[in-house]
Amino acid sequence: MGLAPTVGNNSPLKVDYVRMKNSIPRVNVALLDDSTLMGHIAQGQEAALSELYDRYGRLVMSVAYGVVQNRETAEEVTLDIFTIVWEKAGTYDDRRAQVSTWLTRMARNRAIDRLRREKVRPSQHSVSWAEMPVEPVLNETNDPETAVHLNLEQQRVRAAVARLSAAQREALALAYFQGYSHSEIAQILDEPLGTIKGRVRAGMQKLRDLLE
């Protein structure tokens, strides 16, 4: 019965932290949803960061690799992203974006910045979309619910991308992964600017319809 809150202080909410820490097991982070996990990271719990990495390390790495097309650089970007998460988890706002969205936006932006800074944008672009169909592969996470949800979403989005024409997929890959503008894509593919604009627009419209 030794866990009653301490009484007699100026606030009745005070608790016996030392005895509490010794007697209550730490939160099982594998059971937490992403947003709550971020709260624990903000409080400096390494286990929470480790869990987040298990859930999304591969996704962040895949986006980074899709952009930079180089394994070593992609790993550096991935390391940067999770270090930023550790340092800035307190600024995460779950009303603005899901954790996975927050991570992938950061990964894409940082990887494109890296390409621009180092002026090493690949002239021979290899399309970065996953091939379809894909076998379901569960991520190495302790949280099966998150893994299953992520996997289903991946299947859904990949199926939608697979239904685009090859030309639309190529144009969207150059825009999304490489951060190229319409005119740069037109130059790379040696096609008229108007054709590229129409291709990107049509591809995005189709994805919107398929993903709604």
Added chain:
Amino acid sequence: MEQITHQTIIDLIPAYALNSLPAEEADIVAQHLQTCAACRAELAAYEHVVDALPLAAAEVEPSAELKGQLMQQIRNTGQTAVPAPQAAPTSWQQFLRALSGFLAGPRWQPVGAVVVLALLIGGFFVWRQATMPATQFVLTPTEAAPGAQGIIEVVGSNGRQATLTVTGLPPLDPANQYQLWLIQDGQRTSGGVFSVQTDGSQTITIHAPQPLPAYAAFGITIEPAGGSPGPTGERVLGFNL
């Protein structure tokens, strides 16, 4: 003309969401978005598409060593921005800043180091008791579950998210579950329904309508599976002001 402009913007929005417009066109779209709710809705729909695209990226597994490198790196660098930045400094923090500024002058530096150290050691525990926000609540067991322990830990900056961790609660038959109650002004709001694992432990996430410290009490009762609108069963853990 207005209609043409609007349609032109609509056509540009997919590329705007992808961030693949040249700066001049992006500026035009951004300006239009400020006054056009329909285009903002259009943009939101395409941003949703862009946010989904990473899931279609070809999967690349990071090397097995990368996680170890990450954990080593955070141990070396520490955490520099915890927690949310909008929190106002406490009066104690303001006092310390003023004192450190005063003692930073060259002639005070040797004395200052000693004084600040003494103040920090001597005042730390008093300060902690006086200013620490109530972010953790330890639940006390009742006679119905004398071996039980529970703690509610507030996480995040808005105070409405928390985790409840319990241990030592007897596993219930499938017809019953435990239910957490958040109590304020005599009103009881459900904070979640849960079962415990075979060892009597469980962790759940709480999304409370009010910041947790605003509640006067918390209780956990045994309820029919799926929970009740209000507590009906025996109380096993509680916290009262």
